[in-house]
Amino acid sequence: MPYATVQEFTDFLDPDPVPANAARLLDKASRKLDQLLIGTRYPTSNGLPTDPELAAVFKEAVCLQAQYIADLGDETGANANVSQLHVGNQRMIRALSLGGDGTSRVSPDMLTLLQTSGLLLIYPIVWG
Incomplete structure (x- = not known):
């Protein structure tokens, strides 16, 4: 169930046009948000936060992620490990792993929003 209609x-994209596949992008973005927040507890009703x-x-996080997916032009993630692409002579270089070079599947703006909202906590490891 998407967190945004x-x-x-x-409305979020205004004045830019909404993609034709907006409903599917919102579903994908909502699943990505659910993945990032695994283990987070909050009250819900019918699967939505109360x-x-x-x-x-x-809603904002899902809109940011859906916009990011649309802007990437790679809804499936098939090109997530492309680190270089040259159109002239069609040269493409893929990274060796998805963990290093390549395009992130998560919107940096969504991550920032979740971190500053206290939903995606980062605890530093301190030695000593």
């Missing part, structure tokens, strides 16, 4: 995504502030963060 096509109309909310349309807190209005949290629901607003989820």
Whole structure:
């Protein structure tokens, strides 16, 4: 279940046009958000957060991720490990792994929003 509607995504993108596959992008973006928040606890009703502030963060996060997927032009992630692409003479170089070079499958803006909202906690490891 997506955390944002096509109309909310349309409003978010305004004045830019909404992609024809907006509903599918919102579904994919919502699943990515669910993946990032595995283990996070918050009250829900019908799978949606009940807190209005949290629901607003989820909606914005999903819109950011859907926009990112659309802008990448790689909905399936098939080109996630492409580190270089030259159109002249059609040269493409793939990274050896998805963990290093290549395009992230998660919007940097979505990660920032989740971190600054306290949903994606980062605890430093301290030695000593």
